[in-house]
Amino acid sequence: MTLSPFARVESWIFDLDNTLYPHHSNLFEQIDQRMSEFVQKLTGKPADEARELQLSYYKEYGTTLRGLMLEHDIEPDEFLEYVHDIDHSVLEPNPYLSDAINQLPGKCYILTNGTRKHAEAVANRLGITHHFEDIFGIVEAGLIPKPAEQTYKRFLDKNSIRASNAAMFEDLSRNLVIPNTMGMRTVLVVPDGTREVFREDWELSNGAEPHVDFVTDHLDGFLHNILGELKD
Incomplete structure (x- = not known):
């Protein structure tokens, strides 16, 4: 055996x-979009540049949040609340x-x-x-x-x-x-x-x-x- x-x-x-x-439920896609929006509001960059910056932080630091904390000294609670304010009913x-x-x-x-x-x-x-x-x-x-x-x-x-x-x-x-x-x-x-x-x-x-x-x-x-x- x-x-x-x-x-x-x-x-x-x-x-x-x-x-x-x-x-394929695309739940994380909602979070991803919220992260891009947060970076855009924080930096004032156009949407495409904010998206590029978000991805670069994710790649370098493991999460977008970690990059924003180290590069922009943000408080994590505001970010975490914003990006997870999504519609879970798709599940x-x-x-x-x-x-x-x-x-x-x-x-x-x-x-x-x-x-x-x-x-x-x-x-x-x-x-x-x-x-x-x-x-x-x-x-x-x-x-x-x-x-x-x-x-x-x-x-x-x-x-x-x-x-x-x-x-x-x-x-x-x-x-x-x-x-x-x-x-x-x-x-x-x-x-x-x-x-x-x-x-x-x-x-x-x-x-x-x-x-x-x-x-x-x-x-x-x-x-x-x-x-x-x-x-x-």
Whole structure:
């Protein structure tokens, strides 16, 4: 009998945006647009220049917020409230995902560069909030975003998680580098029906990097497959 590669996992860690809900729902697109608007209002730049600046901060600092804090000395609360003031009603409950998460052995967590409030709103819409032991957002991370190593360490320490017995699910390949180094199982979640992440060129991934153990475009089905392996 072949042992499941997830047999030792007792902590299941999920990114939020474009991971726990499908990329095609375009929820994060609303956040992205709000970030561009915030940068435009802050800097007075034309929309296209503000957008370019936003993306450059995201690329260099991990989040637009981190770039604005370091380059413009903004207070984070105003930004976080503004960009997460979106319509969450585009999300529908996902009983199939809820059932899978509920059956995973051990404990489940959300680790996001967004706010805890936003994560709770998303989880509530999906009907999965009650399955999570902790929701760890950007404020809990001391405003230091993934992929910074200290953010993962802070999260693991807070929840007394042993990395070698954990699995990380993410839609951004670069955010799986540190988890892989720490000894976690890593799963890249890509848009529905694809095997590629269609974002900025520097973010493109086909999941072939050595720090990506598995790739899936259907998280709920992937989790149910794991459950089937663990029962065999």
